[in-house]
Amino acid sequence: MADRIEVGFKEGIRDALGEKTQKRIIDNLALAVAKVATIEVYTIAGELSAAELQEAAAGPLSDPVIQEFSINRPLAKNFDWLIEVGFRPGVTDNVGKTAREAISILLGENTGERKIAVYTSRQYLISGKISQTDAGKIAAGLLxxxxxxxxxxxAAGDFDFNRGLAAFVPQVMGKDEPHVTHINLAEVDAQGLLKIxxxxxxxxNLEEMQAIQAYYQNPAVIKARKKVGLNETTTDVELECLAQTWSEHCKHKIFNSKIDYTDGRNKLKIDSLFKKYIKGSTAKIRKAKGxxxxxxxxxVDNAGIIKFNDDHNLVxxxxxHNSPSALDPYGGALTGIVGVNRDPFGTGIGAKLIFNTDVFCFASPFYKKKLPPRILHPRRIYEGVREGVEHGGNKSGIPTVNGSLVFDKRYLGKPLVYCGTAGIMPARLNGKPTHTKEIKPGDVIIMTGGRIGKDGIHGATFSSEELHEGSPVTAVQIGDPIxxxxxxxxxxxxxxxxxxxAITDNGAGGLSSSVGEMATYSGGCEMDLSLAPLKYAGLQPWEILVSEAQERMSLAVDPKKVDQFMALARKMGVEATAMGKxxxxxxxxxxFGEKTVAYLDMDFLHDGVPQMKLAAQWKAPKNAEPTFAEPANLNKAFIRMLSRLxxxxxxxxVRQYDHEVQGGSVVKPMVGVQxxxxxxxxxxxxxxDSMEGVVVAHGICPRYSDIDAYHMTACAIDEAIRNAVAVGADLNHLAGLDNFCWCDPVQSTKTPDGEYKLAQLxxxxxxxxxxxxxxxxxxxxGKxxxxxxxxxxxxxxxxxxxxxxxVIGKIKDVRKAVTMDAKRPQDLVYIIGETRDELGGSEWFAEHKAIGNKVPQVDVKKAIKKYRALHKAIQSGLIASCHDCSDGGLGIALxxxxxxxxxGMNIDLKDVPYRGKKRNDYVLFSETASRFVVTIHPKDQGRFEKIMDGSVLNEIGFVAGNGLFQITGLNGKLIMKEKISNLKEAWQKPLNF
Amino acid sequence: MTRKVKTIVLTGNGTNCEMEMAHACKLACADQIDIVHISELLFGEKRLSDYNFLNLPGGFLDGDDLGSAKAGANRFLHARIAGSSEMLIENLLKFIADGKLILGVCNGFQLMVKLGLLPALTGNFTKQSSTLTFNDSGRFEDRWVYLKANDQSPCVFTRGIDTVYYPVRHGEGKFVPESAAILKEIEKKNLVALQYCDPTRAITMDYPANPNGSTNAIAGICNETGRLFGLMPHPEAFLHHTNHPRWTRETLPEEGQGLAIFQNAISFIRGKDF
Structure with missing residues (x-):
């Protein structure tokens, strides 16, 4: 039998969570509820005595100043509807875990033997005249x-006010019966293989299944297998291990495929996009840099490493984490951020983490149409993802310093949740370089951190498919930042x-990937899956191998140091388990114990996957050109643009993310006078101790893919670099990461336009x-x-x-950094870079439901010249403010x-260097790349212009102290005059929830 | 010979501001600065009695899963030093009885309040009489706030401070006393050392200048000796002018305003009143 402790706020104490929930119900579901109160419920298994329950409730589980508690009787009163929400069996319950630990400390010795477990749930007490259906909607659609x-x-009328709800223990009822299935693939036909x-x-796919089939028919393989008690059949452990290792997620099969590409005129044979373009470009740059x-x-590692200075490296x-975030936005995103934390942490010898970045792509949170099945409302995804990353980042003590929110209705099907993390490591440690990995045969395999459960099984393979009816629930995990x-x-x-x-993280594919990849350094491994610490009984050997349960790192430890390693782990309260060598x-x-359950050639495991052969056919789309007239009233146009998502x-x-923990914050996400x-x-x-700074920025412009993914990519690269340059980064010390999120580009009946999508890639x-x-x-x-x-x-x-x-880069002295806010009245406003009528894919066209065709194109030679000159001007202290022109163009940047x-600001459009159709709205809202708005003090004008000599730039106005934003149009007439406070309000309002 | 200032910056189980807090002690010229994992105290490898300035940094002790710092306070109250009969809390109480200094920032402040170290009106340091709970906004926020110091306060950390500007970064920073009587007592004894104010230095209950709806705009309190002090805002996050959100547009001294808190503590320990 289990006991229930309920904890609620005392009379008169404000219930902020209840109020927030009430607001969400009103905002998201348009249900007028009068009040929401919350009660935390701890369901405790382990036969605690009445006195012990009392001690736990009055001690760690409640706050005596503001809360009251009850034991095995309900606190709930004064409500119309009660909704209680708890986890399903096996789902990570972080609060429950902390409560169990707290009770163990409180009760002292021997609590381990008593098998105390705590499960949390929360009650929402809703007051308001709503129907049963509405209450159901609140429960399933929001809470x-x-x-x-x-x-x-x-309903209040059905609630037992004496006894309340019965204690329910969501325990996984697994039996400890390990079983390995053997499958003979020899006689299976093509259809049968696909079915498996x-x-x-x-x-x-079929080719891959056939490669596996062929492997098990190799007489040498069979002979070797017989020595360890196996035969020509495959075990489920092996099949799962191969599937993880060969998944699109882990092996990047599309990026490594052979592609026949044509654009109608030219044909090209590409043997691996990754090798030719990504690795190829980096090799060329490194050679040129000498x-x-x-x-x-x-x-080669979990993350890229560059030099920061002579003594430190950056990672x-x-x-x-898109697919999990679609199913469970909070857990998916939380796992996304704590998951990517482990990448730099598991790179080289391991790096201390110094910042996070986040970019989310969603459909509009104000989406009003009917939702297709299994899709959560974009507002719910938005709020869940935001909160997941908040908990993951803030609780880990890593500042979130850069990010974006990007909106497009096509992210309704799958949101994109990009999470990034950087780290710093000493360049040498204990006399050795830190950026390489080395493992010697005989080194002990140690897994440390969390335990293994069924959570995250098939994450790697699941994310290698579209979201479909049978997408597995177990693929969802909830991270535990503490x-x-x-x-x-x-x-x-x-x-x-x-x-x-050596160290690496357990991410996609679990132990099969982490140990499998580490084993390539020594040339093999042998481990015993029965040694793995489990969250609960009932996991099969294959599940232990591929589970993606979070918060685990795998290490290679010199056998002489195992004892010291284990002792330190015990002392610091971290579980560590030797799994083999x-x-x-x-x-x-x-x-599994003495019995061999997987015995695979390393070569086959890592290099046996057949190379895909694909075709790509490019045909430039022809979008309709919009025909709308130049607006008579630019004030309104600006308000509309500023309100765009x-x-x-x-x-x-941004405010809900800690962006300055660790004490080194220099340029924050939000700057300016307020x-x-x-x-x-x-x-x-x-x-x-140092004035050297790390600069981080990014570029993302998916709308341009509707015209040409080539220019979309060029613009994203340029945007990232110019953002970094705008605050003071040195172009000579910048490195990039490419993260592609594509739609399926493999031609099939499911994807009839696969060849076009592959051509975009x-x-x-x-x-x-x-x-x-x-x-x-x-x-x-990249990824x-x-x-x-x-x-x-x-x-x-x-x-x-x-x-x-x-991009990640360096600024030698952070005191030279520049922010985007205008500093003083009478400062001069300049535009750097020529503007062309490149409105294809722009926000201005999108506002008119159009795409157009003239996508911005990056003139890289001119861009480099500008960026170098601007950097020199920043270094010389001549730039008062600098802001890049991106979404919404010059007008929005100004x-x-x-x-x-x-x-305020007075701007004359006649002075803007411009080529194209003469329209005020085009000059203002074209998204031509490689441009900046800068302001400078009048006394610096001469020096500034001299440094910038050779680049297109012009003085286009001045900063005004009157709080008015005024523009003189191409015809010499005043076309815009508005208080900046009104413009700012329009800009601040849409997502202020 | 002046007294050596030996600072211990405690970390572990979710604390995350230990580096910058130790850096603040370093800039304020402490003689010894040790970042100590709580397991080192619990295993008897390091002892509180070897120090005279305890720093409890910000973070999320045990994830703040049971309410901010609740599980952390539980550990402090009930954990034993391995291989001995000593309790950690006894060592802490001895530290206080010896007149040594404790500074708790954010989660460290929450820990002090939930243990009962602050305000400790009756001199009972293990009975909680106030709390720090959820912000009225219902959300965690990172924003900079103006703070006004109480020049009548016995707090040794805020001596000579008039107003300062620090960031807050918390979801549970609303100070709530157990009763009106306790609040009265706290105020009468001038234990309120810092309050949220607006840019004109007026104490305020208005969001966002008062970021959490704290009772009487209380941002930080001390005990009656002024040697124990906790505050929600982060002085260790403003040690250099480039930490200031508007450093690119305002003329500021190179040294950040957060340093004063640490300098005060350290000069007090070196002084004759210690």
Whole structure:
């Protein structure tokens, strides 16, 4: 029997969570509820005595100043509807875990033997005249996610006010009966192979299944297997291990495929986009940089590594967590951020984490139409993802310094959740370089951190498919930032003491990937899956191997140091388990106890996947050109533009992320006289004794893919670089990360336009090569997510091909950094760069429901010249403010500069260097790349113009102290006059919730 | 010979501001600065009695899962030093009885309040009489706030401070006393050391200048000796002028305003009143 402790607020104490929930119900569901109160419920298994329950309730579980509690009787009163939401069995319950630990500490010795477990749930007491159906809607549509949570809805009239709800223990009722299934593939025909792949969620195609089939018929393989008690049949452990390792998610099969590409005139044979364009461009840049090459480790580890200075290296990685975030926005995004934390943490010898970045792509939170099945409302995704990243980032003590929100209706099918993390590591530690990995045969395999459960099984294979009817619930996980923080605290101490040789994270594919990849350094491994610590009984050996349960790192430890390593782990309260050893046998060998359950040649496991052969056909789309007339009233046009979701302020989200923990904040996400102007990039000082800063920025412009993904990519790269340059980064010390989120580009009946989508991918890669090499900004790591489609019934939604290009760089002295806010009245306003009528894919056209065709094109030679000159001007202290022109073009950049400074501006459009159709709205809202708005003090004008000599720029007006934004049009007449406060209000309002 | 200032910056189980807090102590010229993981105290490898200035930094002790710092306070109250009969709390109470200094920032302040170290009106340091609870906004926020110091307060950390500008970064910073009587007592004894104010230095209850709806705009309180002090805003996040959100548009001294808190503590320890 279990007991229930309920904790609620005392009379007269404000229930902020209840109020917030009430507001969400009103905002999201338009149900007028009068009041919501909340009660926390702890269901405790383990036979605590009445006195112990009392002690726990009065101690750690409640706050005596503001809360009251009850034991096995309800607190609920004065409500119309009661909704209780708790987790389903096996779902990570962080609060429950903390409560159990607290009770163990409170009760002292022997609590471990008593098997105390705590499960949390929350009651919402709703007052208001709403129907049963509405109450159900609140429960299922807002408060509970039925995938991971269970809920009860009870009317006041049906509630037992004496006894309340019965205690329910959502325990996983697994039996400890390990079983390995053997499958003989020899006689299975093509259809049968595909059926196995489908039923087991392996996401392997026929060719891949046939390669596996052939492997088990090789006489040498059979002979070797017989020695360890296996035969020509495959075990389920092996099949799952192969499926994880060969998944699109892990192996990037599309990026590594052979592609026949044609654009109608030219034909091209490409043997791996990744090798030719991504790795190829970086190799070329490094060669060109020669002695000035700052790359240390690219594409081989969990994250890329570059030099910061002689003594320190920077590590950076961006990942996506799209599919899980579609199913459970909170858990998916939380896992996304704590997951990507482990990438730099598990790179080289391990890095201390210094900042996070987040870019989310959603459909409009104000979406009003009927939702297709299994799709959550975009507002719910928005709020869930925001909160998940808040908890993941803030609780880990890592500042979130840069990010974006991007909106397009096609993200309804799958939201994109990009999470990035950078770290810093000493260049050498204990006499050895830190950016490489080394493992010796005989090193002990140790898994540390959290325990293994069924959570996250098939994450890697699931994300290699579109979201469909049978998408598995177990693929969703909930991260636990504190377990991870304890682990990383411990591992940094272990690192500095030299207690381990190599480290990597357990992410997609779980142990099969982490140990499998580490084993390539020594040439093999042998581990015993029965040793793995489990959250509960009932996991099969294959599940233990591929579970993606969070907060785990795998390490290679010198056998002489195992004792020290384990002792430190115990002391710091972190679980660590020796699982086996690394070998040079050439075999990935897994046992369960004495029995061998997997015995695979390392070569086959890692290089056996057949190369895909694909076709790509490019045909430039012809979009209708819009025919709308130039608006008579530009004031209104500006208000409309400023209110667009892609332009408006994101401050409400930004403020909920800690962007200055660790103490090195220099350029914050929001700047200006009222701390509310939008920064172009982030700068932090990772070493508090030094004035050297790390700059981080990004570019993303998916709308341009509707015209040409080549220019979309070029513009994203240029945007990232110019954002970094705008705050003061040195173009010579910038590195990039490419994160592709594509829709399925493989031609099939499901995807009849696959050849076109693949051509978009090819063209994006061509642009990566052309522009990174031209700018000298190498990709050091990246990731691709290729199946961002939704397909249920007749509805198919594919995301627009989206590339996030993130850059990390350096500013030698942060005191030279520049922010985007206008500083003083009478300062001169300049535009750097020529404006052309490139409104294809622009926000202005989108406002008129048009796409157009004239996409912005990057003139890289001119861009480099401008960026170098501007950097020199910034270094010389001549720039008062600098803001990049992106979404919404010059007009939006000018206004943001003005209101961030709390100042007005007088602008004359005749002075803007411009080529194209003469329209005021075109000059203002064209999104031509490589442009900046800068303001300078009049006394610096001469020096500034001299430094910028050779680049297109012009003085176009001045900063005004009167708080008015005024524009003189091409015809010499005043075409716009508005208070900046009104413009700012329009910009701040849309997402201020 | 002046007294050595030996600072301990406690970390572990979700604390995350230990680096910048230690840096603040360094800039304020403490003689010894040790970042100590709580397990080192619990295993008897480090002892509180070897220090005279305890820093409890911000973070999320145990994820703040049971309410901010609740599980952390529970550990402090009930954990034993391994291999001995000593309780951690006894060591802490001895530290206080010896007249040594404790500074709690954000989660560290929450920990002090939930343990009962603050305001500790009756001199009972393990009975909670106030709390820090959810912001009225219902959300975690990172924003900079103006703070006005109470020149009548016995607080040794805020001596000579008039107004300062620090960031807050919390979801549970609303100070709530157990009763009106306790609030009265706190105010009468001038234990309110810092209050939220607007840019004109007027104490305010208005959001966002008062970011959490704290009772009487209380941002930080001390005990009656002024040697224990906790505050929600982060002085250790403003040690250099480039930390200031408007440093690119205002003329500011190179040294950040947060340093004063640490300098005060350290000069007090070096002084004759310690």
């Amino acid at each position: 509970a996610n039925d995938l991971i949570e269970r809920h009860q809805v009870i 792949s489908q039923e087991k969620l392996l996401a392997l 002695k000035k090459d700052f790359c240390l480790s690219v594409f 950076f990685k961006v990942e996506t 377990t991870q923080k304890k682990m990383t605290d411990f591992l940094l101490v272990a690192r500095n003491r030299g207690l381990y040789r 690394f070998t040079k046998s050439g075999i990935f060998h897994a046992r 892609n332009i408006c302020s994101k401050e409400a989200v 701390n509310d102007g939008p920064s172009d990039a982030g700068i932090v000082r990772p070493l508090l 090819v063209r994006a890669n061509m642009a990566i090569y052309d522009y990174t090499t031209a700018f000298g900004v190498p990709c050091i790591s 691709d997510s290729m199946k961002n489609d939704y397909a249920i019934g007749k509805t198919k939604i594919s995301v627009p091909p989206t590339l996030l290009y993130s 206004i943001e500069t003005a209101f961030a400074g709390g100042l």
